[in-house]
Amino acid sequence: MPGTITIAAAQMGAIQKNDTRSSVAQRIQHQIEKAASRGAQLIVFPELCLTPFFPRWYYETLDEADQWFEDQWPPRGLEAALQKARELNIMVQISYAEKTPDQHRYNTASLIFSQGSAIMKYRKIHLPGHAEYIPERPLQHLEKRYFEIGDLGFPVERLNLKNVGEFNIGMLLCNDRRWPEAWRVLGLQEVDIVLIGYNTPVANLDVTHNQPPHLKVLHSNLSVQAGCYQNNCFGVSVAKAGVEDGHAMFGSSIIVNPFGEIIARSSTWNDELIIADCDLSLCQVNRSSTFNFEAHRRPEHYQRIVEQTGSIRPKNTIQA
Amino acid sequence: MPGTITIAAAQMGAIQKNDTRSSVAQRIQHQIEKAASRGAQLIVFPELCLTPFFPRWYYETLDEADQWFEDQWPPRGLEAALQKARELNIMVQISYAEKTPDQHRYNTASLIFSQGSAIMKYRKIHLPGHAEYIPERPLQHLEKRYFEIGDLGFPVERLNLKNVGEFNIGMLLCNDRRWPEAWRVLGLQEVDIVLIGYNTPVANLDVTHNQPPHLKVLHSNLSVQAGCYQNNCFGVSVAKAGVEDGHAMFGSSIIVNPFGEIIARSSTWNDELIIADCDLSLCQVNRSSTFNFEAHRRPEHYQRIVEQTGSIRPKNTIQA
Numbered sequence: 139m140p141g142t143i144t145i146a147a148a149q150m151g152a153i154q155k156n157d158t159r160s161s162v163a164q165r166i167q168h169q170i171e172k173a174a175s176r177g178a179q180l181i182v183f184p185e186l187c188l189t190p191f192f193p194r195w196y197y198e199t200l201d202e203a204d205q206w207f208e209d210q211w212p213p214r215g216l217e218a219a220l221q222k223a224r225e226l227n228i229m230v231q232i233s234y235a236e237k238t239p240d241q242h243r244y245n246t247a248s249l250i251f252s253q254g255s256a257i258m259k260y261r262k263i264h265l266p267g268h269a270e271y272i273p274e275r276p277l278q279h280l281e282k283r284y285f286e287i288g289d290l291g292f293p294v295e296r297l298n299l300k301n302v303g304e305f306n307i308g309m310l311l312c313n314d315r316r317w318p319e320a321w322r323v324l325g326l327q328e329v330d331i332v333l334i335g336y337n338t339p340v341a342n343l344d345v346t347h348n349q350p351p352h353l354k355v356l357h358s359n360l361s362v363q364a365g366c367y368q369n370n371c372f373g374v375s376v377a378k379a380g381v382e383d384g385h386a387m388f389g390s391s392i393i394v395n396p397f398g399e400i401i402a403r404s405s406t407w408n409d410e411l412i413i414a415d416c417d418l419s420l421c422q423v424n425r426s427s428t429f430n431f432e433a434h435r436r437p438e439h440y441q442r443i444v445e446q447t448g449s450i451r452p453k454n455t456i457q458a
Numbered sequence: 459m460p461g462t463i464t465i466a467a468a469q470m471g472a473i474q475k476n477d478t479r480s481s482v483a484q485r486i487q488h489q490i491e492k493a494a495s496r497g498a499q500l501i502v503f504p505e506l507c508l509t510p511f512f513p514r515w516y517y518e519t520l521d522e523a524d525q526w527f528e529d530q531w532p533p534r535g536l537e538a539a540l541q542k543a544r545e546l547n548i549m550v551q552i553s554y555a556e557k558t559p560d561q562h563r564y565n566t567a568s569l570i571f572s573q574g575s576a577i578m579k580y581r582k583i584h585l586p587g588h589a590e591y592i593p594e595r596p597l598q599h600l601e602k603r604y605f606e607i608g609d610l611g612f613p614v615e616r617l618n619l620k621n622v623g624e625f626n627i628g629m630l631l632c633n634d635r636r637w638p639e640a641w642r643v644l645g646l647q648e649v650d651i652v653l654i655g656y657n658t659p660v661a662n663l664d665v666t667h668n669q670p671p672h673l674k675v676l677h678s679n680l681s682v683q684a685g686c687y688q689n690n691c692f693g694v695s696v697a698k699a700g701v702e703d704g705h706a707m708f709g710s711s712i713i714v715n716p717f718g719e720i721i722a723r724s725s726t727w728n729d730e731l732i733i734a735d736c737d738l739s740l741c742q743v744n745r746s747s748t749f750n751f752e753a754h755r756r757p758e759h760y761q762r763i764v765e766q767t768g769s770i771r772p773k774n775t776i777q778a
Binding site: 264327 | 677777
């Protein structure tokens with residue numbers, strides 16, 4: 139039975155277009171040092187934590203957008219921060235736009251272990267938004283233009299960490315957290331901790347929407363709390379917050395336990411560290427009862443989930 | 459585009475072992491009349507709304523438990539209440555233990571249309587609990603003993619209702635609401651309204667549990683709110699409440715909109731009617747954006763959901 143791991147969620151305030159990489163790397167290193175000094179064994183940074191949320195800007199060619207992509211490991215300018223993390227014995231998750239040697243572009247999260255040089259990688263699967271410029275939209279959301287759909291599935295790795303023991307870890311990015319399928323694929327690998335970075339705007343992006351902005355935090359929390367409860371895991375959901383380029387992102391980073399309770403929460407739109415002791419034995423409580431998947435799941439009735447993509451309404455109508 | 463349907467959730471207080479069928483039928487008829495007088499076009503009663511929650515009692519043979527099963531349609535004693543509903547032009551969902559002519563036993567919900575004599579039926583798929591008597595448990599939960607797994611899948615029907623228009627309706631029962639797969643199979647049929655009856659105890663049933671009772675309502679709400687938000691539908695979640703046979707059930711019936719917001723909620727553990735106007739056009743808002751399944755779902759990455767039942771943890775361990 140694993141013990142308790144102390145996890146830090148490092149919410150970040152805005153990163154502006156003209157901020158230097160060195161200033162961003164310093165902010166990251168500062169939070170790594172602070173988290174380690176408070177006993178954290180793992181620190182999690184938000185989605186696209188090295189750049190502004192650039193998919194809100196339209197570039198006609200992918201080449202023009204390449205200024206926001208990382209094509210080396212570790213990403214440019216992060217050597218010192220990651221070296222410091224190794225010295226302090228703390229695992230780090232960073233997320234960034236990745237351009238591979240064979241020219242594929244992904245929205246990527248990497249977890250850097252504190253021992254050795256191994257990393258674990260996830261590439262975002264549920265890319266929101268659209269691929270072409272839409273003039274009617276008050277704000278573009280061009281993730282489907284700049285990124286390919288992740289090609290790694292939803293990986294879970296089993297880690298052995300000193301003073302904690304063995305546990306299973308997985309990752310999601312931003313919009314992935316709204317999709318119960320993504321959580322379940324992790325849950326079916328007995329995930330204990332899910333790391334989630336995001337950049338979510340306060341305002342609605344869509345011209346067809348009529349939802350008030352206050353629902354955005356409800357929806358973010360609801361998705362993570364239900365995902366953790368229904369899959370017997372902790373969730374570490376970390377925002378890029380604040381106002382970038384005139385566009386506000388809501389922050390509200392949270393750490394959630396396997397009962398779906400929020401156990402830590404940010405209260406600013408700036409760089410802010412929240413920390414929680416996560417007792418991994420709690421992941422076992424519902425695994426042997428309510429959410430004993432082997433005893434209670436009925437995959438023979440779930441076929442539609444993989445057999446169709448869109449929704450299909452009933453063909454016939456009954457006069458009721 | 460469908461209009462607004464007025465829905466009543468008829469929470470019921472306890473039904474005791476010695477209560478007569480006639481007294482239960484009178485309570486049901488009273489709520490039907492009250493709901494219709496307040497403009498409801500649909501009234502929803504809880505799971506096993508004709509009897510106590512008998513799966514907490516152990517019977518050695520199924521024959522002994524048959525006293526709690528209905529083997530005719532409509533269930534014994536309900537003729538007058540359902541006749542009244544037809545006169546008042548209100549649809550009624552009732553739920554009960556069903557014994558079929560060929561001796562199958564199900565935990566069943568039936569939706570009775572206000573026009574004609576057609577009904578729509580659902581048989582519970584996610585049966586919680588266990589099949590054999592467990593002496594260590596403070597309370598038995600023998601649904602897996604008395605019921606077979608539902609054989610109808612998760613049906614959705616398209617109804618045409620006067621003054622409302624065409625919409626899609628589906629049903630879940632109690633523990634089903636905790637399983638995102640069940641919601642998604644309904645969502646993939648473009649369900650607009652999900653009816654959910656339940657009997658959920660205040661106390662934890664399981665000897666291995668160490669969760670405090672206050673989490674039970676959180677978990678019930680979280681499951682229904684996330685299910686509605688992630689599947690673009692209304693949810694009508696109706697409790698049998700109060701103290702039956704010394705065992706308290708928490709009530710907390712809710713009606714939830716497609717944004718995951720609770721728009722009506724009960725406040726007693728007794729027979730109590732809550733009513734909400736449900737504007738079915740709201741189901742379309744996220745269908746064209748965040749939860750446009752055709753645009754955003756990635757079934758090629760969801761295979762585990764149908765290919766395995768229990769969870770399987772990673773084989774290898776990494777020193778992290």
